[in-house]
Amino acid sequence: MLEQSCYDLADRCIAKHGAKPSSLIPVMEDIQDELRYLPGELLSYVAEKIGVSEAEAYGVATFYENFSFEPKGKFEIKCCDGTACHVKKGIAVIEALQKELGLGKDKHTTDDMLFTLETVSCLGACGLAPTMMVNGKVHPHMTPDSAVALVRELRGEES
Template identity: 60%
Template structure:
């Protein structure tokens, strides 16, 4: 059960759009931007508010890969494992990050909600392989040591 403040924020977001089905994606994008994930209870609430079925709302939200029903960390780490990155050793980078972040297989987000680690098929920067993104910032020619340095830098900035 979500706190009432979640529904109040959803009402504010809905008010910035028309209460029509075509507003579903922009509304849930705004909700996800606010909370770093899409709480399923809010998706149900939005569906009711704009006059569509839960099934339709879930169908749309689950179709698009960028919507997440699970909470994500403040920093989203995306390691490319496309062909160019893979042959240039992206797997050891992913393994190092898992170790540095203390993430067991099957877990993506750290307990402190600081980092979420994802593998992606392509980031469109093959000439810079292997590539990793931290939120919207691209980091090229990564190595396991560079990845560790980057994580330590972020942690240091968070603790300042």
């Protein structure tokens, strides 16, 4: 069961964009921006309020990769494993981050909700490979050591 503040947030987002079917995506984006994920229970609430079926709302939320039903950490790290990054040893960066954060194939967010680590197919910065992105900021030419140092800096630790 979600807290009332989540429903209040949804109501504010609906008021901002209008209680109409065409507002579905902007409302979902605003909710996810605030909560760092899209709770399924809240998606059902939004669907009812704006006049779309739950199936349609879930269909949209699962179609677009940017929506997540799992809570994300304060720092969302996306590591590229596209061709250029892969060739330039991007996998070693991912493995170093997984080890540092205690994450793996089935666990993407740290228990303290500070970091979420995702592997993506391309960040569109092939000339800067290997790259990673933290909360939308691109970090070029990463090495396992520089990636771990960045995480420690974000944690407030000394590198």
